[in-house]
Amino acid sequence: MRRPVHGFTLIELVAAITILGLALAAVMPDVSAWLRNQRIRNMAESMQSGLQRARAEAVRRNVPVTFWLVNLTDAQTLNNDCTVSATGTSWVVSLDNPAGKCGTAPSATEDPRLVVAHNAGGGSPIAIAGTRADLSTSASRVTFDGFGRIATASVGTDLHALAIAYPSGSGSTDDRPLRIEITPGGQIRLCDPAVSGTDARRCDYTVPTTPAPSSGSTSS
Numbered sequence: 116m117r118r119p120v121h122g123f124t125l126i127e128l129v130a131a132i133t134i135l136g137l138a139l140a141a142v143m144p145d146v147s148a149w150l151r152n153q154r155i156r157n158m159a160e161s162m163q164s165g166l167q168r169a170r171a172e173a174v175r176r177n178v179p180v181t182f183w184l185v186n187l188t189d190a191q192t193l194n195n196d197c198t199v200s201a202t203g204t205s206w207v208v209s210l211d212n213p214a215g216k217c218g219t220a221p222s223a224t225e226d227p228r229l230v231v232a233h234n235a236g237g238g239s240p241i242a243i244a245g246t247r248a249d250l251s252t253s254a255s256r257v258t259f260d261g262f263g264r265i266a267t268a269s270v271g272t273d274l275h276a277l278a279i280a281y282p283s284g285s286g287s288t289d290d291r292p293l294r295i296e297i298t299p300g301g302q303i304r305l306c307d308p309a310v311s312g313t314d315a316r317r318c319d320y321t322v323p324t325t326p327a328p329s330s331g332s333t334s335s
Contacts, residue, residue, distance in 0.1 A: 147289075148287065148289035148290075151281070151287060151289070151290055152289075152290060152291050154240060154241055155241060155279055155280065155281070155290070155291065155292065155293055156293065158204070158235070158241040158243070158279050159277075159279045159293040159295060159305055160305070161206075161233060161235070162206060162243070162277055162279065162295055163295050163303060163305050164233075165182055165206040165208055165231070165233055166182050166257070166295065166297065166303045167303055168182075168208050168230065168231055169181060169182035169208040169230070169257070169259055170259045170263050170301055170303065171263075172208065172230050173258075173259035173260060173261055173263060174259075174261060174262070174263045176261075177261035178210065178261060179210070179258050179259065179260055179261070179266050180208060180209075180210055180230065180258070180259055181208070181209060181210065181256050181257065181258040181259075182206060182207075182208055182256060182257050182258075182259075182274070183199055183203075183206060183207045183208075183209065183212070183213055183255060183256045184199065184200055184201060184202070184203035184204075184205075184206055184243060184245050184255045184256065184274075184277075185197040185198060185199055185200060185203040185205050185206060185207055185213065185214075185217055186198050186200040186202070186203040186204070186205070187205055187217070187234065190234075190235070190236065191234075191236065192218075192234070193205065193217050193218060193232050193233075193234040194217065194218040195215050195216055195217060195218040195219070196215070197213065197214065197215065197216075197217035197218075198214055198215075199212065199213070199214045199255050199256065200255055201243075201244065201245040201246070201253035201254055201255040201274075202242065202243055202244060202245070202253075203243060203245075203255065204235035204241065204242075204243050205217075205232070205233060205234050205235045206232070206233050207227075207229060207231075207232040207233075208229070208230040208231045208232070209227040209228055209229040209230055209232075210227065210228035210230070211226055211227035211228050212227055213227040213229060213232075216229070217229075217232055240281060240282075240285070241279060241280070241281065242279075242280055242281060242282040242283075243277060243278070243279060244277070244278040245274045245276070245277050245278075246274070246275065246276050246277075246278070247271070247272065247273070247274070247275050247276075248275040248276065248320055250276055250320060250321075254272065254273055254274040254275070255274065256273060256274055257269070257273040257274035257275070257297055258273060259301055262301075263300075263301040264299060264300050264301040265297065265298075265299050265300075265301060270299050274297065275296065275297050275298075275320065276294055276295065276296050276297070276318075276320050277294060277295040277296075278292065278293075278294050278308075279292060279293045279294065279295070280292030280293075291307065291309060292308060292309075293305060293306070293307060293308075294306050294307075294308050294318050294320075296318060296319055296320055298319075306318040306319070
């Protein structure tokens, strides 16, 4: 005789779905936090890549090359409506000031002698804050010389730190903001302000007890 085939009863099916739903609900906060922090890291790695490209080009060409933070009027398009800004989420590597010229094709002769440009894209949820080494005075650019160092004339005024995080008021307690630091010698490193001590991920720049006086400018 053929054995009867046993399936799931409706009660068993409902119980299994309920358990699966509870398990998914338990891991969802972790997945959400991971996605948020991955957006921060992606933006940080893009900025780090741009800085490294600027430094490499300065050494290769043996001329000063600058990394610029820029804002775009149309966030979807890297065009000539761009402005240099210490809070810009897009960036340009060029030999001359790219303000109003970000849509120019890369060229060794045509102003702004653009090397490469990156559009962060529309709707980016990440905020950028470029500062000098004191972390209180904003800066929007850093120029590397032919030795790969921050150009001597710009050491005190150029970008030394880039904070990458969600805008104030839209963050989460699980967020891990990151920072990029550039030393006067031109070393570029990605660090985590939340760690300290001997942890290799720690940041070297700290806010001084008495911040350096501001130049009155929001960018340089």
